Amino acid sequence: MKVLHIDSSIMGDASVSRQLSQAIVAQLTQKYPTAQVQHLDLATTPIPHLSADILMGQNEEQSALGEQLVQQYLDADIVVVGAAMYNFGVSSTLKAWIDRISVAGRTFKYTENGPVGLAGDKKVYIASSRGGIYGENSPVDFQESLLKTVFTFTGVSDVEVIRAEGVNMGAEPKEQAMTNAFEAIRSIS
Template sequence: MKVLHIDSSIMGGASVSRQLSQAIVVQLTAKHAGAQVDYLDLAQQPIPHLTAEILMGQDAEQAALGEKIIQQYLDADVVVVGAAMYNFGLSSTLKAWIDRISVAGKTFKYTENGPVGLAGNKKAYIASSRGGVYGADSPADFQEGLLQTVFGFTGVNDVEIIRAEGVNMGAEMKDKALADAMAQIQAI
């Protein structure tokens, strides 16, 4: 089994989403002997944001990087994304990764019946952390919904969200959110 583990929080060791994503990977590797993990830390090694030159293939170095990123995504059996909510959405570095994997003819194609994902047959886990409490269907959530949409658009429909909410609303609330999320991870 190949696991693509992506972290995007800028908070380093204090990051809740990093704690959760790491716990998911530990759980997966404990259950699947020989699992291979490919790790991307988008805060420490950000992927350059999409530009016209990159989109049009005019930057050979970035084109090669884009191909590598797409292949990592396609080769993975499981994708684990650590995603902290920033101002109702994702980190810009995680959005840069999304822009690089969302490529027509590679991870999706357009047909007369609409788009069809080409990266299916994998599981995705979203390790979501939020300072406040938003819930699963919040109109202010442009984090989890965007990730679910991108995964679905590329053909990955088996997406599980492991969420820790209210982590900035006091120690007691943070501890409960982490305990609940860790219990969900143990059930993987």
């Protein structure tokens, strides 16, 4: 069992999404004691943003990094993404990771019937945190909707969001959001 754990919040120890993603990984390693966990911290070790040189394969170092990131994603049985909402979307570093794993011929292909995902049968947990309250399917949610779309596009049909929202609306809403999220994490089976 291989778990790919990705954190993207810039808030360090104060990050709600990091707390949630770590709790998910702890729950998974309790369930699967022999699980191998690879951790990518995109805030402390950011991936360079996609450029023409990278896209066209003209930078050997970045091509090698891109291949490593794609292979990590493809090899993972479970992916855990800690994603805080920034200005209605994901962090730019998480978007950089998405750009690097969204590779035609590797994680998806185009057919006469449209795109087909190639990432295989895996589970994705999105540990989502939001300062405000947006709910599911909000017209201004470009965070969870983007992540679900990317994972579905690459062939992952089992995507679960564990959300803590309203965390910047005062102590009581934050505490309730965290309680609800940790309860959902404890029910991971």
